[in-house]
Amino acid sequence: MSLLQTTGLRASYGQVDVLLGIDIEVNQGEMVVILGANGAGKTTTMRAVSGTIPRSGSIVFDGHEIVTQNAESIVRLGIAHVPQGRGTFSDLTVEENLRIGAYIRKDSVESDIERWFETFPRLGERKSQKAGSLSGGEQQMLAIARALMSRPRLLLCDEPSLGLAPLVTQELFGVLKSLNQQEGLSVLLVEQNANLALKIANKVYLLETGQVVASGDAESIAGDERIRRAYLGG
Amino acid sequence: MERLLQYVFDGLSFGAIYALLALGLVVVFRGTGHLNFAQGEMAMFCTFIVWQINDWGVPLILAVAIGMLFGFALGAGAEATVIRSVAKKSPGGVFVVSIALFLGLNSLATMIWDRAEGYTMKSLFPNKDVDFVRILGAEWRYKYIGVLIVALALMGLLFLLFSKTKFGLAMRSVASNPESARLVGVPSGLVLASSWGIAAAMGALSGALVGGINGQLTPSLMFAVFIYASAAATLGGLDSPGGAVIAGLSIGIGEQLVAGYAPGWIGQDLKLSVALILIFVVLLVKPSGLFGSLKVERV
Ligand SMILES: Nc1ncnc2c1ncn2[C@@H]1O[C@H](COP(=O)(O)OP(=O)(O)OP(=O)(O)O)[C@@H](O)[C@H]1O
Numbered sequence: 001m002s003l004l005q006t007t008g009l010r011a012s013y014g015q016v017d018v019l020l021g022i023d024i025e026v027n028q029g030e031m032v033v034i035l036g037a038n039g040a041g042k043t044t045t046m047r048a049v050s051g052t053i054p055r056s057g058s059i060v061f062d063g064h065e066i067v068t069q070n071a072e073s074i075v076r077l078g079i080a081h082v083p084q085g086r087g088t089f090s091d092l093t094v095e096e097n098l099r100i101g102a103y104i105r106k107d108s109v110e111s112d113i114e115r116w117f118e119t120f121p122r123l124g125e126r127k128s129q130k131a132g133s134l135s136g137g138e139q140q141m142l143a144i145a146r147a148l149m150s151r152p153r154l155l156l157c158d159e160p161s162l163g164l165a166p167l168v169t170q171e172l173f174g175v176l177k178s179l180n181q182q183e184g185l186s187v188l189l190v191e192q193n194a195n196l197a198l199k200i201a202n203k204v205y206l207l208e209t210g211q212v213v214a215s216g217d218a219e220s221i222a223g224d225e226r227i228r229r230a231y232l233g234g
Numbered sequence: 235m236e237r238l239l240q241y242v243f244d245g246l247s248f249g250a251i252y253a254l255l256a257l258g259l260v261v262v263f264r265g266t267g268h269l270n271f272a273q274g275e276m277a278m279f280c281t282f283i284v285w286q287i288n289d290w291g292v293p294l295i296l297a298v299a300i301g302m303l304f305g306f307a308l309g310a311g312a313e314a315t316v317i318r319s320v321a322k323k324s325p326g327g328v329f330v331v332s333i334a335l336f337l338g339l340n341s342l343a344t345m346i347w348d349r350a351e352g353y354t355m356k357s358l359f360p361n362k363d364v365d366f367v368r369i370l371g372a373e374w375r376y377k378y379i380g381v382l383i384v385a386l387a388l389m390g391l392l393f394l395l396f397s398k399t400k401f402g403l404a405m406r407s408v409a410s411n412p413e414s415a416r417l418v419g420v421p422s423g424l425v426l427a428s429s430w431g432i433a434a435a436m437g438a439l440s441g442a443l444v445g446g447i448n449g450q451l452t453p454s455l456m457f458a459v460f461i462y463a464s465a466a467a468t469l470g471g472l473d474s475p476g477g478a479v480i481a482g483l484s485i486g487i488g489e490q491l492v493a494g495y496a497p498g499w500i501g502q503d504l505k506l507s508v509a510l511i512l513i514f515v516v517l518l519v520k521p522s523g524l525f526g527s528l529k530v531e532r533v
């Protein structure tokens with residue numbers, strides 16, 4: 001069942017058109033990866049979906065057309081966005097970051113906070129520390145945990161591996177994978193490292209200058225000669 | 235000794251008023267990064283509203299509450315309409331708008347309440363000649379004690395709002411990272427308008443307290459108070475509420491000491507300049523203020 005479907009999604013910054021009509025589909029429970037070179041428009045696609053930039057075309061989430069909605073209402077519908085560069089609240093403590101992540105919820109959030117401190121023990125140890133003083137890896141974990149505090153049905157995750165040591169990246173991807181497989185959380189992930197992406201993804205979209213130039217399940221993409229040459233180094 | 239204690243008592247009350255207004259500046263600055271130069275005039279205007287409502291026969295305490303609500307609406311309304319749209323186009327424009335607001339409110343007040351000798355403002359607290367307690371020889375007047383208690387209580391409430399409530403957390407999140415705040419669903423427009431509203435409501439209270447101490451109300455009510463409050467906000471570090479309070483109280487006491495002990499030629503008139511010199515010196519030595527935060531950010 002389709003959870004997210006963009007059709008002819010376009011976006012621009014001022015005069016410059018950046019997305020030239022993107023069609024992407026994420027089914028319920030899928031892990032979908034967007035691959036693409038720097039400047040291809042991956043981040044812009046994520047922003048368009050979460051409503052942080054003006055865009056046109058169609059974005060249907062769970063049966064609702066959301067292309068006209070703003071970021072505040074979209075997160076309420078169940079889409080959480082972990083922006084590139086993490087976007088943690090550096091002046092707030094780790095725990096406060098999690099609390100504000102649950103801003104849209106009216107029920108008690110204590111058990112969720114406990115849960116993410118168990119999943120990411122390093123966050124629990126630093127819960128009263130300002131987020132700005134965490135290491136890059138810890139901040140990325142915090143950014144993901146904060147997004148999950150809203151109990152989203154779709155997680156948008158923009159290059160979580162950026163600048164992280166391989167071991168930390170593995171840990172993070174392990175968490176994403178288990179959330180996806182054990183709890184059926186749907187994920188739309190931007191990733192530059194194609195090897196990593198293909199290992200974790202059900203489906204891959206390849207973006208080039210604002211357009212989808214290839215898509216398919218992980219195996220067929222891995223087998224595609226163009227992609228091997230351009231993104232897999234061989 | 236008595237004299238010293240007397241200056242400290244009086245200074246604390248004035249200082250608490252400066253701190254209130256300074257806190258308003260800090261709340262706005264933390265939320266939007268702007269200095270609201272109209273903060274003092276907004277407070278003055280609200281104080282006239284308080285006077286007017288009281289003059290119509292409403293009890294003073296109720297009039298003050300209504301004045302604070304009016305202040306909230308004035309501040310929130312100004313932010314949601316002019317300030318926000320100007321800030322989007324040019325951050326420097328906000329400076330111009332707040333100066334315009336300053337002048338506009340001042341002329342409006344002068345126009346509506348045009349009695350040259352001003353208006354008699356009642357105090358919220360007992361204010362007769364005998365209304366004081368004597369502590370170690372110094373007189374602590376009830377109206378000064380009252381001002382101190384009310385101001386400190388409001389500050390306490392504000393700290394609780396900031397640190398203990400969801401709304402306070404939302405305000406701090408918008409101040410820290412507006413883009414991420416939107417992503418977690420915080421209605422940042424509402425939050426920013428509320429910061430201006432809260433600041434203006436605190437201003438309204440500080441205006442009513444100053445008016446009550448002076449016993450007299452003119453459109454220049456807040457000129458000096460605003461300068462001391464700006465000095466306090468700067469001295470404390472513009473983003474530090476605790477700093478604003480400590481600095482406000484210190485400046486209040488300092489002002490009394492300067493006026494009391496300094497040679498006659500400094501006296502009443504030059505003590506404002508002392509406050510301004512203080513701003514300059516602090517900005518030179520420590521640009522982020524005494525308690526302002528150096529941002530820790532690792533990428
Ligand atoms: N705020 C902005 N204003 C103007 N142009 C922008 C802005 N953000 C991105 N762009 C431009 O839009 C294009 C796509 O940017 P985008 O950030 O979506 O790329 P990306 O695929 O995420 O790249 P990267 O892998 O480097 O993160 C780029 O050419 C970029 O220069």
Ligand SMILES: [Mg+2]
Pocket residue numbers: 042043044084158159
């Ligand atoms: Mg990007």
